[in-house]
Amino acid sequence: MSDMSAFWTEAMRQNWGLDARLERLDGEYDLNFRACATNGQDYVLKVMRAGCEAELVDLQVQALAHLAAEAPGLPFPRVFPDLSGVLLPEIADADGQMRLVWLLECLPGKCYARVASKLEDLILKLGRVLGATDRALERFSHAGLQRAGFKWDLMQAGWVADQLGAITDPSRRALLAEICDGFAAISGQLVGLPKQALHNDANDYNILVEGALDKRPSVSGLIDLGDMCAAPRICDLAIAGAYVVLDHPKPEHALAALVRGYHAVNRLRPDEVDLIWPLLRMRLAVSVVNSTLMAGENPDDPYVTISQAPAWRFLENTEINGGLMPARLRAACSLPVTDGAERIHAYLSEHRGQFAQLFEQDLSDVPMGSLSVENCTWPQNPFQMPLAEAARVGEEYGEGVWLGYYNEPRLIYAEPEFRKGPWKASDRRTVHLAVDVFAPAGTVLHAPMSGRVEAVENRNAHLDYGGVVILHHETPEGDAFYTLYGHLDPEVCDRLKPGDPVAQGAAFAQLGDAAQNGGWAPHVHFQLALATGGMQTNWPGVGDPDEMELWHALCPNPAALLNLPDDKVFYRPTDKQAILQGRHDHFGGNLSLTYDDPVMLVRGWKHHMFDEWGRPYLDAYNNVPHVGHAHPRIQAVAADQLRRMNSNTRYLHPAQTAFADKLLSKLPDHLSVCFFVNSGTEANELALRLARAHTGAKGIVTPDHGYHGNTNAAVAISAYKFNKPGGIGQADWVELVEVADEYRGSFRRDDPDRASKYADLVDPAIAALQDRGQGVAGFIAETFPSVGGQFIPPIGYLPAVYEKIRAAGGVCIADEVQTGLGRLGAYYFGFEHQGALPDIVVMGKPIGNGHPLGVLVTTKEIAQSFDNGIEFFSTFGGSTLSCRIGKEVLDIVDDEGLQDNAHAMGVRLMDGLRQIEGDFACIGDVRGMGLFLGVELINPDGSEGTEICKYVKNRMRDHRILIGSEGPKDNILKIRPPLTIEADDVDMILWALLDVLAEVGDYAPAPACDHDHHHAGCGCC
């Protein structure tokens, strides 16, 4: 212990009566100590430098005391009075100099800046904490709050404009000048707002965050009141906003969440909300100009450049639409989106029925036609809308007039400009913000009410609007609003120009045909907007389903202007909660549902799926749609066969033998007899019957943690089921052997003889069955154990086991339900990797690509033993339809080179996983082959990371990536996508995993008395 620490240890004992171990913390001028006291509490002892500004220290101490009294629930550190009841005593230091000293509570948590999981929910909570803080501080006053010439007081930020010369880059200087102009424009308004005490520095190092894997993070501390001053409360919010947006993947959402949280506890006025955006940008301008000036001679110093980088990245991000921000933030607070919004709504409802008819016809009885994700399959490929399909969209609703819904999520907006990120499964805009009226090209449009032309344009790009007109209207009270008419005959551009008056009922345009209107079936897209701020150059006709609070407010349902009730044209997707309830009511509780927030999926295409709002998900989990969801060839073959006939194996049909021939061409010659059934379970049941018929024995040897199906006998050979709590237990005819787990099992990768050692475990199992008089009917194993944890057994394991089983008279069954048909890339079946020749091969899941189909293939000899005079019949097994589909799946794997793709993508994924493996302590093992991959997640002590796995799986779902989990402790991520997955998707998985695994680090327990948050907790950094 240094002398200094010894001195202050003693001072703490004398003044506070506390025995503590002191540890010096960083601090530029003052002495700060972390004090771990013998009473079990952690403190921060702050010894101010001699001659410090006592008023500012007192300000902080008094403010904390005020907050503790007024709002004890807020996460501020308590200040502990000394033994004589003084909060800020003066104590002579070792040199006899008087120092102000205060003792603070040390709060738990980690700096927000160092937290990876900056979830919107956390930011919302931060908004609430800040809102409640400002409420509590309303009643706080202190002379120290008046800080003349204080550069961090946003009200006084005008100094920045005079210092722009320090910024050498001209475009950056111009950007800051524009921000300063915006600030100058609002300063009059700012001065008019009431001032109050503010924290004034809720930056990312002053916010502490605490959470656990099973508990979303919350704010555990708001520290460092050193920048307190008196200013309008909105400055406090704007300052916090300036930090939560930095490097956030969705900065607008982050800011909206913060403001929503603040408003929920400290109601804001709309005019205050409008100030947030210019103030936020000004705060960042203050920050970058200040740090440039501080760097003095070296503004290009790498440290300065690095520390300013996030602010510049944000300020220069052209993707952020600042013009929309006031509306977005007002909407987040459920405040009227414009000052006139409520009057406009009232006007439109009052005049419903009195507007001129858009189409010279009453639309009340005109039918609705849905183009929603759920109700139509336009376009077949949701990532590409060919012109040929666009021109036919909605043809199922006939050639007469029909209406398309407002608020309807659709997949027809497939072009990349609707996508909001780099990946195919990135968020996309899907929700229609207008009402469509479909009618023949040439139909004339009449203005529902008078107005003037705001814009007229021919937007003739691929699948754009073609001719488009925007009209400006006003209510009698003078509130402006706008209507947009898209997909017009562009001749309108020759007749109208901005500013032209348009009388109510005037015929002003006509519907274009597909050649004129951007490529679509003829219709008008009729949209209402209450403001055009941020939309002048590009009105979005569709919105992101996760931003509907903004779009409903800004572009409300235009039904009134069509003289229609709102409900008629307002689309409501299937209510997920109602389906969930129905499921709880009518299905068994053990029919499990994946994810804390379950997904409802209504469309698919290749390796993507879509929920009821059209949000895309990357399917990296489902191996059943082997050749991809909704494969056109499978659709065609199924439809074709259903048009003809569908019958059973009691009649001849060439599809049966064609399927068998194709399948057998993939198998070793000795396997020549096929049995077609409906599922993997049924095939395994049959395998047991065959083995017993052939051997006359009953006993089965099988690896632990295996799964072979859900019927009585299949469960009896599935340790994964029978050995679970509540399971039926082990039958006397079953012997388990340890699964060949090279990572966690008895014999690991460092043991060159592990294959034979695992195989030798079969010997006692055989002996036990023989001892019990069961004999050995056979051995069954998933060739690569999947549910047990995605294991690849060591080479040589299966041949050695098979030899022992055969020597004991048994047959060898390979369950290839998970591994077969090319998934492994290098091999068509798993047993090929082992160089083993099974007597029975079982296939399921992928072979029907979702159609229920299972197949068993065996030798002539075994089939003959089974052919004992009793008919084998499975009503649906081997139906004509199943045989056609099964063969088509196998053909597609070959025709589309999917086995090679599985290899290439598997290598890409595995390489990526191996690269990140060392960066995360929670990754214990990465294993797999082709598109059969497992990532074993572990706790710091090496035990199975069940909670971590659950967290990762759920967070990957938040990133719209479906992956599964497996293993006896459910701690192994299972990645096995359809074989169509592409490089871009693999990269998305790796990108998201990187993010999510970094979040896991947020929840690592902090070592006792050596917390990372010391610096933050003491408020000295």
Ligand SMILES: Cc1ncc(COP(=O)(O)O)c(C=O)c1O
């Ligand atoms: C290896 C294995 N065998 C058999 C089955 C049972 O197949 P099904 O669900 O088609 O009955 C499964 C299902 O998950 C499986 O993974």
